[in-house]
Amino acid sequence: MAIEADTRARNKIAGERAEQNVAEAVSPLELVPDDVAADIDAVATATIDPSEQLPMVGLCLLERGTLVEIKSVIVRYDGGSRGRFYFRPEQHSVLLEEGGVYLFAVCEADPEREILGLKVVPASVVDDALLSWIDGGEGRSRFAQLAWSRIFSPEEVES
Numbered sequence: 001m002a003i004e005a006d007t008r009a010r011n012k013i014a015g016e017r018a019e020q021n022v023a024e025a026v027s028p029l030e031l032v033p034d035d036v037a038a039d040i041d042a043v044a045t046a047t048i049d050p051s052e053q054l055p056m057v058g059l060c061l062l063e064r065g066t067l068v069e070i071k072s073v074i075v076r077y078d079g080g081s082r083g084r085f086y087f088r089p090e091q092h093s094v095l096l097e098e099g100g101v102y103l104f105a106v107c108e109a110d111p112e113r114e115i116l117g118l119k120v121v122p123a124s125v126v127d128d129a130l131l132s133w134i135d136g137g138e139g140r141s142r143f144a145q146l147a148w149s150r151i152f153s154p155e156e157v158e159s
Helices: 002-025 089-098 123-129 154-158
Strands: 029-031 042-044 067-074 084-087 101-107 115-122 144-147
Touching: 002 029, 002 042, 002 067, 002 101, 002 115, 067 084, 067 089, 084 089, 089 123, 101 123, 115 123, 115 154
Parallel strands: 067 101
Antiparallel strands: 029 042, 042 067, 084 144, 101 115
């Protein structure tokens, strides 16, 4: 159990570093602390237009006030497989109800979590890709997962 807790703590730190990198790269985003809103990571403080660095799927722009959940993943795990984004049903439901979006980030595996690719996708579009929720087991919540290659083409990230 100590190894699992240690892994979760490291993953949380890495995720927070990736969120900071995303907020720096997309300046009209304001990070929201977990004690203020546990189901979102940020809010758009101004209109955000798509760009080469921040493509959007199914959106012409991101309106001020839009709720944003930042999902980050490393490009490759130690075994060589592509990283996977994890989703929680409670969080996903909030984004669906509020018209929120996911801001996906594929990052280097190093501790700095350098961003290799970003993409904004409405929760309603992601909903179509989440085929089923997996039972997390004793004491853990259900989840779904998607490989980053379901959101990005490999050329967008690995070139």
